[in-house]
Amino acid sequence: MAQTKKxxxxxxxxxxxxxxxxxxxxxxxxxxxxxxxxxxDSSSKLRxxxxxxxxxxxxxxxxxxxxxxxxxVATEAAHAQTATATTSSLSPLPSAVPARxxxxxxxxxxxEAKENNIVGYSRxxxxxxxxxxxxxxx
Numbered sequence: 001m002a003q004t005k006k007x008x009x010x011x012x013x014x015x016x017x018x019x020x021x022x023x024x025x026x027x028x029x030x031x032x033x034x035x036x037x038x039x040x041d042s043s044s045k046l047r048x049x050x051x052x053x054x055x056x057x058x059x060x061x062x063x064x065x066x067x068x069x070x071x072x073v074a075t076e077a078a079h080a081q082t083a084t085a086t087t088s089s090l091s092p093l094p095s096a097v098p099a100r101x102x103x104x105x106x107x108x109x110x111x112e113a114k115e116n117n118i119v120g121y122s123r124x125x126x127x128x129x130x131x132x133x134x135x136x137x138x
Contacts, residue, residue, distance in 0.1 A: 109133060 104112070109129040113121035116136045121129065 037083060106126045106129070108128060110121055112133055113124070113136075114136055116133065118129075118132050121132070124132065
């Protein structure tokens with residue numbers, strides 16, 4: 001008889017465990033359903049946002065194309081204007097080497113002073129060399 005009491009009590013506890021499992025299962029099903037609704041709602045919002053971003057991207061791409069074409073036109077105009085300004089503002093190049101100045105250069109004066117054996121000629125400036133060379137010639 002002791003065994004029959006245990007089987008009755010174990011069957012009663014089995015029923016309570018089954019009840020708890022059924023409640024847990026119902027709660028889990030509600031949670032899954034709520035999650036599915038949240039995902040559907042979120043997906044809908046994300047699709048709307050993606051569509052709005054796509055439209056905005058298309059508008060910006062159109063603006064970019066217009067700006068790029070304006071820039072190309074402006075660049076071509078600037079290059080054309082620069083080319084005409086450059087060719088019209090150029091002065092003709094001198095045809096001959098500029099005439100030699102009437103005064104000799106310092107190097108030429110030193111060479112002449114060396115030929116005339118003037119002492120210390122390398123330390124003299126141009127004016128002093130002219131004076132010394134004039135004195136040496138006379």
